[in-house]
Structure formats: C-alpha cells, structure tokens
C-alpha cells in the first residue's frame with residue numbers, strides 16, 4: 001500500500017497584525033521586519049480562539065476536498081506545541097468537533113511537526129495498520145510569544161493546515177522521508193511552558209510561558225539542515241531538482257528560504273513562499289502553503305514535491321511526496 005494525500009484544507013484567524021501595528025508595540029520598524037525577515041503581516045487569534053478552532057476548520061475543508069466522511073478516519077494526528085490544553089489533545093477536540101471516529105493524538109515537534117506527521121502516516125499505512133489518516137499542523141504561536149520581545153514577536157503568526165491521507169495500491173504518495181534531531185542544541189529555541197523540570201531554565205527565565213530564541217545561531221543551522229535534508233530526500237527517491245514541481249520550505253525567514261534554496265540548488269521560481277502574509281506559523285507553514293498552491297492550481301495531480309522544515313529540538317527533516 002502507498003500513502004496518498006487526497007485532500008487539503010487550511011484556516012487562519014481573521015485578525016491581521018501588520019508591521020505598522022508592531023511598531024506601536026515594540027522598538028522596531030516595518031522596513032526592518034520586511035527586509036530582515038520578509039514578513040509584512042501575520043494572522044493573530046482572538047482571546048477566545050484556539051488551536052482546535054483553526055484545526056477544526058482546516059480539517060473540515062480537507063475532508064470535503066477529499067470527499068471523505070469524518071467517520072472513515074482511523075486516526076487524527078495534530079502536530080502542535082500550542083494546543084488549547086496539555087490534555088486532552090487538540091486532535092481529540094478536533095475529532096469531537098468534526099464527528100470523526102478512530103484514534104487521536106498530538107505530535108509535539110514544533111516546526112517540523114507536520115512533516116513528522118506525514119512520516120508517521122506513511123509508516124502506519126504501509127504497515128497496514130491504518131487506512132485513512134488526517135495530519136494537521138496547527139499553532140497559535142501568538143499566545144506564547146512575548147509581545148515586548150522584538151526578537152520574536154515580529155516573526156510568529158497563527159494558522160492551521162490539514163491533509164487527508166489514504167491507502168491506495170497506486171505507486172507514489174509519500175515517497176521518502178528524512179528526519180534528524182540534535183538535542184544538544186535545544187537551548188537555541190525553547191518554550192518552557194509547564195515543563196519546568198529543568199532547574200537552569202527555571203532560574204534563568206522569569207517569564208516561563210514565552211518562546212525564547214537565539215535567532216542568529218538558529219539561522220545558520222536552519223539553512224544547512226534544510227538544504228541538506230532536501231538533497232538527501234531527493235537522493236533517496238532517485239530524483240533530481242528538475243523532477244520536482246516545488247520545494248515547500250518552512251516559512252521562518254525569507255533569507256533562510258532563499259539561502260536554503262541556493263545551497264540546495266533549487267531555483268527560487270520552484271520555491272513556494274507565503275511568509276509575507278502569515279509569518280512563521282510553526283507546524284502550520286507547510287500545510288498552509290501546500291493548500292494554497294493546490295487550490296489555486298499551481299500544484300497539479302502527480303506533481304512531485306519536497307516539504308522541508310527545521311525548528312526546536314533542534315529537529316529537522318524533509319518529505320518527498322506526490323499530490324494524488
């Protein structure tokens with residue numbers, strides 16, 4: 001059996017936070033944000049809007065697109081590090097909202113979480129364990145960003161994307177996977193939240209609920225790891241750059257995207273970029289960009305694609321797949 005993506009959907013909050021808005025909140029300027037990060041605006045949830053709300057809307061759209069009933073799902077995986085609650089999982093809340101059956105759990109691997117979800121779905125389907133799986137990437141990063149910290153608050157946004165994956169005998173679908181982590185570099189990007197076990201973090205960090213990031217260091221690791229993963233996953237699949245329609249990179253910074261593409265030898269016209277509209281939505285960047293491109297026709301049936309991401313862990317990876 002092969003794991004084919006057969007439906008996509010996405011959802012972002014209505015509220016737009018522009019660079020001009022941020023100028024009124026922290027010591028920054030619109031031009032700096034646009035030139036240094038490539039972001040013009042991002043979407044921000046209201047106080048009573050949660051990850052499960054965005055994920056539910058994306059899930060409904062993906063099911064409709066796939067022509068599948070929620071009851072047919074065997075499993076919902078929601079990749080998120082900003083779930084409404086630590087428990088139950090966001091995936092369970094989505095299951096209830098859409099009236100699905102099957103199993104649910106959240107996958108906590110920050111930005112590459114959606115790709116790791118695709119890898120998991122591939123393994124389940126190829127082993128014969130499940131037939132129909134929904135993978136969601138959904139985040140409300142605005143709820144864990146310190147809006148007095150200009151190093152982070154200008155970058156992040158909220159959103160969700162979902163795909164429906166099914167078992168078919170037709171070759172293709174999720175073809176190859178490349179995944180790696182380096183836990184020694186975890187201090188470069190972290191969100192302590194309730195995980196207060198590590199005394200050094202507890203002492204250092206008087207505001208435990210916010211994302212802390214060493215942007216400069218991350219930048220270098222991001223470019224190297226995403227470029228290398230893209231090349232490796234293509235090699236595994238026996239394909240070259242010319243064989244893929246698009247590289248769909250994690251949208252963390254336009255300069256990271258451009259440098260990654262250059263290092264991997266991918267021309268920019270083959271790279272999906274939407275960071276200017278949504279900023280960094282962590283696990284949701286890739287499924288949102290994928291959904292946009294499928295729905296506006298840039299991605300067509302049979303197109304080969306590489307999704308590549310990088311983030312906290314540090315963790316990174318790439319997935320080579322074909323749209324059904």
Ligand code: UT7
Nearest residue numbers: 028029032037111150151154215216218219222252253311
């Ligand atoms: O999701 C995956 C994980 N995240 C990432 O991969 C993020 C990776 N890192 C980045 O995107 C970039 O490092 C940032 C966008 C965070 C920062 O850009 P940079 O070009 O690396 O800037 P920098 O940290 O080297 O700072 C350059 C200057 C500094 O001023 P001085 O010391 O040169 O006077 C900063 O204080 O820019 C200043 N600066 C700002 N100025 C205006 C930093 N943030 C801002 C800001 N507005 N928001």
